[in-house]
Amino acid sequence: MDWVNSILQGILLGGLYALFAAGLSLIFGVMRLVNIAHGDLIVLAAFLGLTITSTFGLHPLAAIIIVVPAMAVIGYLLQALILNRTLGDNILPPLLVTFGLSVLLQNGLLEIYTADPQKLNAGAISTANVALGPLYVGVQPLLMFGVSIGVIASLQWIFYRTALGRAFRATSDNAEIAQLMGLNKAHVFALAMALSMAVVAVAGIFLAMRTSFTPASGPGRLIFGFEAVIIGGLGNLWGTLAGGVILGVAQAIGAQINPGWQILAGHFAFLVVLAIRPRGLFPRVEH
Amino acid sequence: MNAVLSISSLCKSFGTVKVADAISFDVPMGQSLGIIGPNGAGKTSLFNLITGTLRADSGSIKYQGIDVSTNNSATRCRAGIARSFQIPQPFTAMSVFENVLVGATQGAGLTQREAETVCLEILTQTGLVSRANDLAGALTLLERKRLELARALAANPKLLLLDEIAGGLTENECQSLVATINDIKSSGITIIWIEHIVHALLAVVDRLIVIDFGQMIADGKPKPIMNSRQVREIYMGLDADA
Numbered sequence: 001m002d003w004v005n006s007i008l009q010g011i012l013l014g015g016l017y018a019l020f021a022a023g024l025s026l027i028f029g030v031m032r033l034v035n036i037a038h039g040d041l042i043v044l045a046a047f048l049g050l051t052i053t054s055t056f057g058l059h060p061l062a063a064i065i066i067v068v069p070a071m072a073v074i075g076y077l078l079q080a081l082i083l084n085r086t087l088g089d090n091i092l093p094p095l096l097v098t099f100g101l102s103v104l105l106q107n108g109l110l111e112i113y114t115a116d117p118q119k120l121n122a123g124a125i126s127t128a129n130v131a132l133g134p135l136y137v138g139v140q141p142l143l144m145f146g147v148s149i150g151v152i153a154s155l156q157w158i159f160y161r162t163a164l165g166r167a168f169r170a171t172s173d174n175a176e177i178a179q180l181m182g183l184n185k186a187h188v189f190a191l192a193m194a195l196s197m198a199v200v201a202v203a204g205i206f207l208a209m210r211t212s213f214t215p216a217s218g219p220g221r222l223i224f225g226f227e228a229v230i231i232g233g234l235g236n237l238w239g240t241l242a243g244g245v246i247l248g249v250a251q252a253i254g255a256q257i258n259p260g261w262q263i264l265a266g267h268f269a270f271l272v273v274l275a276i277r278p279r280g281l282f283p284r285v286e287h
Numbered sequence: 288m289n290a291v292l293s294i295s296s297l298c299k300s301f302g303t304v305k306v307a308d309a310i311s312f313d314v315p316m317g318q319s320l321g322i323i324g325p326n327g328a329g330k331t332s333l334f335n336l337i338t339g340t341l342r343a344d345s346g347s348i349k350y351q352g353i354d355v356s357t358n359n360s361a362t363r364c365r366a367g368i369a370r371s372f373q374i375p376q377p378f379t380a381m382s383v384f385e386n387v388l389v390g391a392t393q394g395a396g397l398t399q400r401e402a403e404t405v406c407l408e409i410l411t412q413t414g415l416v417s418r419a420n421d422l423a424g425a426l427t428l429l430e431r432k433r434l435e436l437a438r439a440l441a442a443n444p445k446l447l448l449l450d451e452i453a454g455g456l457t458e459n460e461c462q463s464l465v466a467t468i469n470d471i472k473s474s475g476i477t478i479i480w481i482e483h484i485v486h487a488l489l490a491v492v493d494r495l496i497v498i499d500f501g502q503m504i505a506d507g508k509p510k511p512i513m514n515s516r517q518v519r520e521i522y523m524g525l526d527a528d529a
Contacts, residue, residue: 162399163388163392163393163399163402166381166385166388166389166392167389167393169378169380169381169385170378170381170386170389173378173379173380173381174376174378176340177372177376177378178378178389178393179340179359179360179361179364180338180340180360180361180364180369180370181364181369181389181390181393181394181438181441181442182361182364182365182390182393182394182395182396182442183361183389183393184359184361184362185361
């Protein structure tokens with residue numbers, strides 16, 4: 001039963017990893033930008049949540065209502081003012097600039113919030129359980145997994161069923177032609193980053209509710225996000241969810257064998273997928 | 288005369304190559320203007336200047352009396368300038384219908400519901416309605432050319448720029464495309480058409496401009512221009528003494 005339990009925990013944790021990854025996948029899909037600062041932006045959202053919950057005495061889940069639009073605005077401005085200037089035929093400038101941003105964020109957060117580990121107190125929900133047959137499952141992980149699926153389904157819907165999604169796909173396909181059809185590339189990219197940061201906001205709050213975090217927590221989240229994207233296959237959001245779940249389950253199995261192997265087992269699963277299926281398990285079909 | 292497009296002293300060089308050398312002309316509302324000239328004469332560059340893909344070195348481009356020389360191409364499209372490409376460039380991973388919807392919602396600024404109605408009409412007009420749900424990447428050359436036309440029309444243009452849209456088609460395909468373009472012309476849209484298939488061009492246009500080495504070397508009624516010695520020498524490659 002221990003095994004079944006830990007695999008179930010791994011699946012639920014995978015939802016959070018998929019949230020880390022979804023924003024990353026969206027941005028790469030729309031503008032071929034690899035955002036090295038993605039993990040640090042998740043941590044920024046977590047600290048924003050900390051400030052809001054401690055200032056207004058709000059529950060972390062209520063703070064999401066403020067942090068999501070705040071991060072979306074930050075994302076729009078970040079893209080419109082800085083990242084759009086770095087995009088071109090050369091893939092190096094956006095990598096370097098987001099790397100610089102990552103360093104800035106880590107040190108800025110360290111300056112403001114110190115290196116002390118922080119955690120958002122979710123109250124009763126963090127200890128509540130529901131019985132699932134012989135197993136007891138935490139309400140909080142279950143809620144997070146449900147929200148992750150909801151977020152991915154919404155992104156999928158936006159991408160394939162709305163004018164905004166068509167704008168993303170058209171610009172991603174051929175930015176110059178899209179421009180000639182009335183799409184302002186700079187604005188479309190900024191909207192994509194705003195959407196990505198809205199997802200990051202949810203991921204950041206969930207991270208902070210689940211575990212303690214410090215200004216240095218970002219790069220680790222970035223790695224999990226990357227691994228989930230690549231296991232699932234680039235440009236496929238449901239694949240990203242599957243990638244997150246595989247990563248979560250691998251970590252859970254590793255931890256079950258030996259508590260010290262949790263992280264290593266996740267990386268090992270990633271390495272195996274990369275070696276056998278370099279394009280991921282569910283790559284987007286090329287037309 | 289009410290000019291939709293007014294170009295004056297337009298210049299653009301790439302290094303020592305002049306693709307536009309003091310080009311000036313007006314296009315009145317509702318006119319169909321043909322542009323001919325040898326390969327590399329600067330015809331497509333002229334389109335790129337009008338749509339804003341390229342910025343001119345000097346000179347001005349006025350659209351409906353307003354200088355648009357510094358506007359980006361998205362703004363110009365929303366103002367009513369749309370073009371098709373010589374080599375069709377559809378969004379290959381999107382359906383035909385979605386390709387056209389992009390122009391209608393972004394270029395023409397319609398709501399989703401309005402856009403769907405308009406796009407259906409445009410696909411009917413351009414003969415693509417049976418292919419609406421297929422991926423644009425799966426279309427034949429004629430269908431891709433028609434999609435170029437449909438996408439440009441979806442942006443609800445007042446000025447439609449066609450770049451060698453008849454090139455590479457069979458005679459029958461070419462004739463049916465000409466019929467569609469004449470249809471668009473009679474709806475009152477101003478057309479500028481670059482074309483090497485001269486008989487297709489002459490079946491539509493009211494006026495002809497000849498460009499060579501970035502310069503306008505003739506401008507007037509199509510018949511006299513085609514018969515002029517200057518055009519026969521430069522464009523048709525005839526010997527001056529022939």
